[in-house]
Structure formats: C-alpha cells, structure tokens
Amino acid sequence: MxxxxxxxxxxxxxxxxxxxxxxxxxxxxxxxxxxxxxxxxxxxxxxxxxxxxxxxxxxxxxxxxxxxxxxxxxxxxxxxxxxxGLTQDWAVAIVGVGNLGRALAGYGGFVSRGFRIAAVFDADPEVVGDDIAGLNVEHIDELEAVIERRGVSIVVLATPAAAAQEVCDRVVAAGVTSILNFAPVVLTVPDGVDVRKVDLSIELQILAFHEQRKAGGPLMAVDSQ
Amino acid sequence: MxxxxxxxxxxxxxxxxxxxxxxxxxxxxxxxxxxxxxxxxxxxxxxxxxxxxxxxxxxxxxxxxxxxxxxxxxxxxxxxxxxxGLTQDWAVAIVGVGNLGRALAGYGGFVSRGFRIAAVFDADPEVVGDDIAGLNVEHIDELEAVIERRGVSIVVLATPAAAAQEVCDRVVAAGVTSILNFAPVVLTVPDGVDVRKVDLSIELQILAFHEQRKAGGPLMAVDSQ
DNA sequence: ATCCTTTTGTGAACCGATGCACAAAGTCAC
DNA sequence: GTGACTTTGTGCATCGGTTCACAAAAGGAT
CATH class of the missing domain: 1.10.10.10 (Winged helix-like DNA-binding domain superfamily/Winged helix DNA-binding domain)
Structure with a gap:
C-alpha cells in the first residue's frame, strides 16, 4: 500500500x-x-x-x-x-501549579520551540488568581471553557496522582488529544488520544540499578551462578 | 561466555x-x-x-x-x-536551584523510593544559604568536599545549559558515576559513567508531531493508518 | 487419586531499529 | 574537462525487543 x-x-x-x-x-x-x-x-x-x-x-x-x-x-x-510541527504555534495548558507546574510554566525550552503557555489551572482557591510566569492561575472549573476559548490542543498534567485521571477525562472530553503526563499514574484514554509520560523517579531508579551493578550487585554475583 | x-x-x-x-x-x-x-x-x-x-x-x-x-x-x-537497588539508601545531590531544582528537591517520588537528597548546590550567592525543602543550599565551591563527605553517588543536574558540562566534569572527577541531566545539552563523560537525560521540551515536540499528523500534516497527507 | 481450571514461563516467529560498508553524487583544484 | 576527494543515502546483515501460543505446573473439586 x-x-x-x-x-x-x-x-x-x-x-x-x-x-x-x-x-x-x-x-x-x-x-x-x-x-x-x-x-x-x-x-x-x-x-x-x-x-x-x-x-x-x-x-x-x-x-x-x-x-x-x-x-x-x-x-x-x-x-x-x-x-x-513547530512552524505553527501550539497553545498549551498546564494543570496543577505545585512546584513542578511552576517550573514547567517558567521553562524557557517550551516557548522557544513554538509552544505558548495559554493557561494555567489549579484546584486550590489559595493559588487561583496568583501570577505564575506572567500568567493568571485559573480555577479548574474553567478548564473546559478556557480550553475551547483559547484553542488549547496540548495539555500538561502536573497534578497530584490522585487527580490526574479525572482531569485527563475532562480535557479529553473537551477535545484535547495530546497529553503530557507528569503524574505517577497510568492514564486510561480513548483511541486517538496520545499520552506521553515523564516520571522523574523512574530515571533515578534506572541509574540506581546500574550503579548497584558497578558496585557488585545484590548478591555480589560475578557469574550468574 | x-x-x-x-x-x-x-x-x-x-x-x-x-x-x-x-x-x-x-x-x-x-x-x-x-x-x-x-x-x-x-x-x-x-x-x-x-x-x-x-x-x-x-x-x-x-x-x-x-x-x-x-x-x-x-x-x-x-x-x-x-x-x-532500592533496598539500599542512595545519597543524591541536586545542582542548580532554579524552578526545576526546587521542584526536584521537593518531589516526593524520590524519597519514597530509597533516594535521599543529601545536598543542594547553586552558584548564585543570592540563594546560597536558603532553605529548600528542608535543605540548606550550599555554594558550588563546596561541591567536591560535600560529595565526598556525604557519600553522594548520584547527581542530578538542573543547571543552565551553559554550566552543565563544567559541573558534570567536576562531579565525575569527584568520583560520581551516575548523573541525571535536565540541562538541554549533550554531556561528554568518560567510559563507566552513566548519564540519563530528561528533556522536558522533547516530549512536547513529539506530541506536536503526532498532533500535526492528526490535523492533516504539513502536506495534508492522509495517513494510511 | 484424577480431572478440570487457571496462570506461569518460554520457544519461536516476527518486527523494527541499528550499524556497517560502499556506490552514487556532488565539490574543488587545476 | 578531468581527476582526486568528500560526504551523502541506502542495501543488507544483525540485533534486541515484542508478541503469540502452548506445554508445564499448580490448585481446587469431587
């Protein structure tokens, strides 16, 4: 074909x-x-x-x-x-304004590659209204409305693990088909939706595995016997 | 064999x-x-x-x-x-206390997996001495001494791109053989040193690629699935 | 004790990615 | 224009990883 x-x-x-x-x-x-x-x-x-x-x-x-x-x-x-696809401008929303969400919102590598942070959300009324990297934090209730209004096509999830699936379901229902997930959970999504995940602790665990090997391994096994 | x-x-x-x-x-x-x-x-x-x-x-x-x-x-x-290798306790040092460094220092996923943040470094005198997630930020001059004193075996680089290679060289010289690099540069290290990299913007670019495909692609080519 | 059900552990086919090695295609000097 | 040189683009062998599919192993029922 x-x-x-x-x-x-x-x-x-x-x-x-x-x-x-x-x-x-x-x-x-x-x-x-x-x-x-x-x-x-x-x-x-x-x-x-x-x-x-x-x-x-x-x-x-x-x-x-x-x-x-x-x-x-x-x-x-x-x-x-x-x-x-970097010759076009992508509107990205970040959900979750913890330490990681803040770091992502301020990360220069996004903007310089054609990504525009179009919105930042959080559920905590304490931080809603705050200014993060020049953006006003909006309440999670506004999620669907803002996504549609600003043409957001990629969503970054930086929520606690427990909230990730629910937020994911909502953004998918709102028409988003590309999600970058930093929460340590496996997300379930319909066909046609792309999820990529970044788990900071996984990389560290892989390093630990190799480091342990260098040091001699769990049973100090030289040969497999 | x-x-x-x-x-x-x-x-x-x-x-x-x-x-x-x-x-x-x-x-x-x-x-x-x-x-x-x-x-x-x-x-x-x-x-x-x-x-x-x-x-x-x-x-x-x-x-x-x-x-x-x-x-x-x-x-x-x-x-x-x-x-x-998670049944042992690993001493990890984080270099660079920008937004990302702070987020990493406070990330619960490390501690719960046998990783202990043993030190946090920065070059900026303005932040040295600050308290980040319960840790005192130390000056980068102390790098080698602290690594040795506290038995740090894994280093996380969250520095600006321009500083990453130099810091990398120093920690390698200090005996570290496992590095997790968040700076957007390719690090050169001797054999025997493991480097794993996380580039937050790469994942987003991969999503953009697929998103563009869904939308029709650069030449409006229909994907044959 | 034997049969039936469940689920592991793995041989083997398959698939995609890697790396070698070289012909083809181009540049540059004269 | 010719020949020497450089570097691309790719055919092919190879490798590591994935998936299928099933025999072997364990437990429970009768």
Missing part, C-alpha cells in the same frame, strides 16, 4: 521522531554560532548519536544534504521544524 | 530495567489496597503494558510466580526493589 521508496514517505519511524528534537537543538546551537553547513559526522557528535543513524533519520524526511558538503544548517532547521 | 538459560542471568535487558519501576509503582498501589496476590494480566493492566511482556520481564529476575495463582505482591515488591 505504501510506495516503497518515496522520498517523503509519511511513515517516519517513532525512534526517528524521538531524535529529531535532539538534532534540532544541536542545529540551533550551530546556527547561533554562525555555522552555515554541517556534515552528518559533526552533527552526529553534537547530538550524541552515531552518524549512520543520523543520516538514515534525515533521509526519512527527504534528501536535504549535498554529497561532498553536508547539510545547510538553516535549511535543515526549517525542514525538521516543519516535520515536527 | 554466559550460561544461556540460567534463571537469574545477570544480563537483564535494558528495556526490562526501564519497566521495572513501572511495575513497582503498580505493586505499591496494590499493596496499599491490601491486594495479596496478582496475576500477570491484572498487573499488566495496572502498569499499562502487555501481559506477555510483563511475564517475560519478570522471568528475567527469576521464577517468582505461582502457576494458576499469580504473584505474591509483597514478595514481588521486594524482589524488584532489590533488583533495582
């Missing part, structure tokens, strides 16, 4: 998509330093990947390099940005 | 390690609700994975289930905790 060797085959591998932001970050740095073109080898080093992988990834977007020369930095930034 | 079919083969796949914390979280919830045993099917649902995968993952740790019955919740919690 799919044309086997189409230059802009729509089926970009998930693993590639996950690396495109990495390339973009490296390219932005180069553009700032005035670099005009870059080879796959150099860009791969800057992004922390292997150059064959980088070239294969980029080839999924099309043939944007010049053999013998490399890639034009500006042009590649544009192509990757467009592919990721 | 390695015994091919040993029940406690030390070589646990990376993908499995990354899911163990997920199982652990689900199991903790069950233990709290008084559940004594759980089938792979139920646990898989609670953790948001497929049950065959769950069983294969657990089989890498050993044979801890009972056919026809399932897994003993308490026992499995212990086995996974031990495998991940």
């Amino acid at each position: 799919k044309s086997p060797s189409h230059p802009r085959d729509r089926g970009i591998p998930e693993a590639t998509v996950a690396r495109l932001p990495l390339y973009l970050r490296a390219l932005h740095g180069m553009a700032e330093r005035g670099v005009a073109t870059v080879s796959s080898e150099d860009l791969a080093v800057a992004a922390g990947v292997n150059s064959a992988k980088l070239r294969k990834d980029l080839s999924h977007l099309g043939s944007y390099g010049t053999r013998g020369v490399g890639y034009d930095v500006e042009y590649l930034v544009y192509q990757i940005s467009r592919e990721l | 390695k015994s091919p079919s040993h029940p406690r083969d030390r070589g646990i796949p990376e993908a499995t390690v990354a899911r163990l914390p997920l199982y652990l979280r689900a199991l903790h919830g069950m233990a709290e609700r008084g559940v004594a045993t759980v089938s792979s099917e139920d646990l898989a649902v609670a953790a948001g994975v497929n049950s065959a995968k769950l069983r294969k993952d657990l089989s890498h740790l050993g044979s801890y289930g009972t056919r026809g019955v399932g897994y003993d919740v308490e026992y499995l919690v212990y086995q996974i905790s031990r495998e991940l």
